[in-house]
Amino acid sequence: MSDTPDAPTLDAVIAQRFSRRDLMRGSLAAALAAGLAPQTVAAPAESSAFDFPELAAGIDEHLHVAEGYEARPLLRWGDPLFPDAPAFDPQKQSPRAQERQFGYNNDFVGFIPLDATGQRGLLVVNHEYTNAELMFPGLKAADRKAVIAALSPEQVATEMAAHGGSVVEIVREAEGWRPVIGSPYTRRITAETPIALTGPAAGHPRLMTEADPSGRRVLGMINNCSGGVTPWGTWLSGEENINYYFSGALPSGHAETGNAKAIGLGSPQYAWSRFHPRFDLAQAPNEPNRFGWVVEIDPFDPASTPKKRTALGRFKHEGAAGARSLDGRYVVYLGDDERFQHVYRFVSEGRTQAEREANADLLDSGTLSVARFEPDGTGRWLPLVHGANGLDASNGFASQADVLIEARRAAKSLGATPMDRPEDIEANPRTGRVYVMLTNNGKRTADQEEPANPRGPNAFGHVIEITPDGTDHAAETFRWEVLVRCGDPAKPEVKASFSALTTENGWFGMPDNCTIDGRGRLWIATDGNNRRATGRADGIWVLETEGPRRGTARHFLRVPVGAEMCGPCFTPDDETFFVAVQHPGEPDEEGALGSYEKPSTRWPDFAPDLPPRPSVVVVQRMGGGRIG
Ligand code: FEO
Ligand code: CA
Ligand code: CA
Ligand code: CA
Numbered sequence: 028m029s030d031t032p033d034a035p036t037l038d039a040v041i042a043q044r045f046s047r048r049d050l051m052r053g054s055l056a057a058a059l060a061a062g063l064a065p066q067t068v069a070a071p072a073e074s075s076a077f078d079f080p081e082l083a084a085g086i087d088e089h090l091h092v093a094e095g096y097e098a099r100p101l102l103r104w105g106d107p108l109f110p111d112a113p114a115f116d117p118q119k120q121s122p123r124a125q126e127r128q129f130g131y132n133n134d135f136v137g138f139i140p141l142d143a144t145g146q147r148g149l150l151v152v153n154h155e156y157t158n159a160e161l162m163f164p165g166l167k168a169a170d171r172k173a174v175i176a177a178l179s180p181e182q183v184a185t186e187m188a189a190h191g192g193s194v195v196e197i198v199r200e201a202e203g204w205r206p207v208i209g210s211p212y213t214r215r216i217t218a219e220t221p222i223a224l225t226g227p228a229a230g231h232p233r234l235m236t237e238a239d240p241s242g243r244r245v246l247g248m249i250n251n252c253s254g255g256v257t258p259w260g261t262w263l264s265g266e267e268n269i270n271y272y273f274s275g276a277l278p279s280g281h282a283e284t285g286n287a288k289a290i291g292l293g294s295p296q297y298a299w300s301r302f303h304p305r306f307d308l309a310q311a312p313n314e315p316n317r318f319g320w321v322v323e324i325d326p327f328d329p330a331s332t333p334k335k336r337t338a339l340g341r342f343k344h345e346g347a348a349g350a351r352s353l354d355g356r357y358v359v360y361l362g363d364d365e366r367f368q369h370v371y372r373f374v375s376e377g378r379t380q381a382e383r384e385a386n387a388d389l390l391d392s393g394t395l396s397v398a399r400f401e402p403d404g405t406g407r408w409l410p411l412v413h414g415a416n417g418l419d420a421s422n423g424f425a426s427q428a429d430v431l432i433e434a435r436r437a438a439k440s441l442g443a444t445p446m447d448r449p450e451d452i453e454a455n456p457r458t459g460r461v462y463v464m465l466t467n468n469g470k471r472t473a474d475q476e477e478p479a480n481p482r483g484p485n486a487f488g489h490v491i492e493i494t495p496d497g498t499d500h501a502a503e504t505f506r507w508e509v510l511v512r513c514g515d516p517a518k519p520e521v522k523a524s525f526s527a528l529t530t531e532n533g534w535f536g537m538p539d540n541c542t543i544d545g546r547g548r549l550w551i552a553t554d555g556n557n558r559r560a561t562g563r564a565d566g567i568w569v570l571e572t573e574g575p576r577r578g579t580a581r582h583f584l585r586v587p588v589g590a591e592m593c594g595p596c597f598t599p600d601d602e603t604f605f606v607a608v609q610h611p612g613e614p615d616e617e618g619a620l621g622s623y624e625k626p627s628t629r630w631p632d633f634a635p636d637l638p639p640r641p642s643v644v645v646v647q648r649m650g651g652g653r654i655g
Contacts, residue, residue, distance in 0.1 A: 033353040034220060053184045073575045076548055077655045080116035084532040084563035086615070088628035090608065092584045095649055100150070100631045101197065101204055101605070102129045102644040108195060110209045117623075117638055118164060126215050129152030129195070131162065134348070134606040135254035135540075136594030137262055139326060145599045146199040146526030149212055149326045152594070152607070152643060153251035154193065156271075157186040159298075161612050161638055164623045170189070171620065175298040183302050184446050187218035190249055192264055194326040204603065204645050214329040218247035218299075221332060222322065226391040228337035231428035233283075234458035238305060245317040245335065246305075253451050253540055253593075254321075258379055259386040262324045264346065265344030266335075268363060269318035275307040283312050289435050290319060290343070291365070316432055321347045322363070323390055336390040339373045340411065340434035350461075351503030355379055355383070357389055360461060362449030366468045368435065369443045370398040370452065372408055373500045395434065397443040398493075400479035404520040406493070407507045416441055436485065446473060449486045450554075451540045457547030459498035460572070462510070463491040464538040466554065479507065482522055487514030487536035490551070490570065511570065511578050513538060515561065526571075526578035531601035533580045535568045537559045542595040544655065548572075550583075552606065556589035557615050558567045565592045569655060583655065584646065587630040587639070589613035589621065594643065601653040604646040612639030 079093040092098040105115030106126045112127035135153040159174050160166055160444040163182050168174040176414060178186075196210035207213075224234055224243050234242035252267035270291035277284055287293070292308065292315055300306035303312045320335035321344055339347070345362040352358050355378035361371040375393040380386055396408035411434060413420065413427040419438055424430050428542030430437045439445075447468035454461045471483035479491065492510040496502040513536045516529060525534050537555035549572055553565045565583030571577055586592050586608050594607030613619075621627065626639045648654060 040295075050189070074334065074581070074593060075576055075581070076546070076571055076573070077569050077581055079171065079528060079581075079583060079655050081532050081617045082566075083584060084582055084585065086562070086564040086585075086588055087560055088587050088630060090585070090587055090630065090644065092646055093582075096646055096654070097649055098584065098606075098644050098646045099203065100642040101151070101645045102133070102195060102206060103631060104129055104131050104189070104640040106206070108193060108206070108213050117162070120162070120185055122175060122184035122188045125185050126217055127268060129193055130191060130215065130217075131157045131189035132609045133262065133643050134593040134609060136596040136603065136605045136607050136643055137254065137256040138596050138598055139256055139260050139262075140599060141196070148197060150193075150195045150197050150605065150643070151256070151324070151326050152193045152195070153254055153264050154190050155252050155267070156250055158610055158613065158621065159186060161610070161621050161623055161626055162186075162189070166623065168620070171296060174620070175295070175301075178298040178301075180302045183298050187247070187299065188215075190218040190251075190549060191220060192246065192251060192262075192324065194262075194324075194329065199424050199603070205646070210327060213327060214326070216324065216333060217574060218249050220247055222246070222248060223332045223334045224320075224337060225334045225388070226337035226339075226431075228428040228431045230340075231426070231432070233313055233316050233428065233432055235477065235511075236305065236311050236317070238311075241403075241600065248322045248333065248335070249318055251483065252344065252364070253324070255348035257323075257386070258351070259351065259383050260327065262326050262361065263347035263349075264322045264324060265361070266319050266322065266349050267343045267345060269315065269343070270294070272299055272318075273306050273308050273315050274300035275309040277308050277312050280524040281312055283316070285436070286317065286433050289433065290341075313431055316341070319343065321390075322358070324495050332370070334441070337428070338391055338393055338395065339429050340369065340371060342371075342434050345449065346451040346453075348451070348453045350456065350500045351379060353497070353499040354501070354505070356393070356501055357386075358454075358500040359390070362452050362453035362463070363435065364450055364466070365449050366448055366470050367445035369438045370446055370449045370463055371434070371438070372396050372398070372500075374476065390551040395431070397441060399442055400444040400491075402478045402508055404478075404506055404508060406507050408503055408505075409438075411437045411441070444479055447480045447488065450538065451477055453541050453543050453549075454500060455543050455547050455549070455572070459495060459500070461493040461495065461500075462543075462549055462572075463493060464541055464551065465489050465491060466537045466539050479509070481509060482512060483611070487512070487521065487523065488538050489513055492572070499517050501554065510572065524578065526576060528576055528579040529581075532582045533568065535563075535566075535580060535582070537565075539591070540593050540595055542597065544597045545599060545601040545653075548655070550595050552592035552595050557617070559616060565590060567592060567595060587611045587628045588615050589627040589639070590630075590641075597654065601655075602647065602651065604654045606644050606646060608642050608644060610641060
């Protein structure tokens with residue numbers, strides 16, 4: 028993937044954008060004063076950048092894609108990945124079977140070509156979490172607490188084996204894409220895979236445990252949400268809601284008490300500590316400090332030790348997509364997905380090198396910064412550097428390790444802007460602009476409204492566009508604007524701001540993952556649409572970012588009831604689109620518990636004896652050609 032801006036058109040694009048920006052800035056102030064007009068002024072219709080017929084929004088048990096396209100599951104939970112792996116049998120699922128099969132709740136999907144044709148490649152997939160109540164027959168649990176109490180040691184070990192990630196070689200043949208069973212690259216990473224802690228916090232006493240007095244070796248990665256693929260062909264995977272795995276309480280007055288609260292420990296959603304004392308805070312108070320990092324994995328060497336890169340900070344990591352700075356350093360954009368948390372950026376100290384191995388430890392040294400969005404449309408990256416701006420012993424930061432372990436507290440003390448749940452962030456390689464998905468924030472109040480988070484409460488989320496100054500991803504400053512406020516534009520009280528060209532099917536709520544195709548177009552996956560919230564299932568919408576149609580969304584694909592949409596990813600030729608269907612079969616309402624016996628759908632198999640299965644789906648144009 029090239030990060031080089033498209034030189035001949037860049038200046039024109041920037042010029043056009045800045046004049047538009049200045050205009051928008053004026054209208055933004057007016058809109059704020061008027062309580063945010065529900066629609067932007069209708070723009071003249073120019074031909075769309077997209078040529079697919081729009082899908083009808085809706086919600087049912089099936090996956091739907093725009094006419095002229097086909098969508099087919101490629102990898103389902105439990106599919107054997109190795110020649111010795113048993114076939115999926117939900118009645119006999121075991122940890123040993125699961126660690127040789129595709130894991131649960133696929134989220135991030137990355138494609139790394141293995142040859143110049145791009146018809147063979149490695150698919151790297153995060154398995155974020157597990158829904159025990161949908162995975163195991165006979166739990167008969169009324170609520171989460173009852174699930175936790177009911178699970179057996181074997182089931183917990185199966186859950187741990189269903190977490191982490193998969194590396195799967197896939198090849199495109201006449202009949203379509205298929206996994207290569209027996210490929211030397213195949214790998215499962217689980218919640219028990221040995222992983223190294225590297226970078227400034229590695230070996231720090233706060234990362235040491237009884238089981239690992241070195242503070243440099245941890246078992247497993249958990250709650251890996253989104254991620255990224257680096258130009259040197261590694262996979263970055265963000266550990267997100269790590270707090271849910273820890274039970275019990277820290278000893279009274281323990282030094283980690285404030286840190287534990289900041290990351291949300293104290294509301295366990297898993298039974299793991301019942302059988303694995305490292306997930307019991309009373310017994311292993313430092314274990315949570317070993318999670319919440321970005322993990323770098325070399326998918327070309329299944330024997331390699333994955334590395335938690337502490338230089339990128341510890342918080343609830345969403346994605347880790349990046350781009351090169353003008354002088355060749357690697358820049359990773361990072362969202363901390365929680366209400367009132369922040370947008371971060373890491374800039375490597377060294378430059379990317381053509382020789383792959385030379386980048387092996389590039390992400391161990393560099394500067395982590397956090398974004399401050401000023402009300403006037405400018406912004407600044409505030410560096411999280413020990414010793415500067417009060418990040419010192421007087422504020423409880425004795426070293427850079429402390430700053431990184433408690434990145435949230437450091438960010439707040441610098442005056443970073445609290446955001447409405449930052450999810451995926453992607454840089455557009457053609458324009459240099461950066462897109463931030465802010466999924467929602469029901470807790471923002473009206474008096475907490477400000478230009479970068481303009482609705483309180485924010486039920487439907489918004490998308491911010493950042494333009495680095497000098498189009499340099501390493502620049503200290505940037506300009507920004509809200510590209511779109513999501514939700515139904517027909518309801519004035521929602522204050523949505525899609526362009527007037529957006530149809531009834533075209534608007535969406537709760538942007539989460541995103542990707543940019545080979546033509547520089549933005550594709551957005553959603554999490555949280557349902558019958559009650561928006562009357563539609565989650566799915567994929569495109570969002571135009573250029574020209575008169577800027578801010579126009581169009582519906583491309585929707586997932587079965589209960590599921591959210593993850594992992595959008597294109598092959599380099601744009602002929603194949605991978606999407607991940609996560610937790611199909613959950614009830615169609617927030618907070619309700621599903622069950623193995625009565626899921627809301629049995630997608631994708633629709634067999635009475637099979638539960639719904641999270642799956643990676645391949646989308647192609649019928650008869651071939653580029654997507655969209
Ligand atoms: Fe795992 Fe922020 O979504
Ligand atoms: Ca997400
Ligand atoms: Ca992405
Ligand atoms: Ca999500």
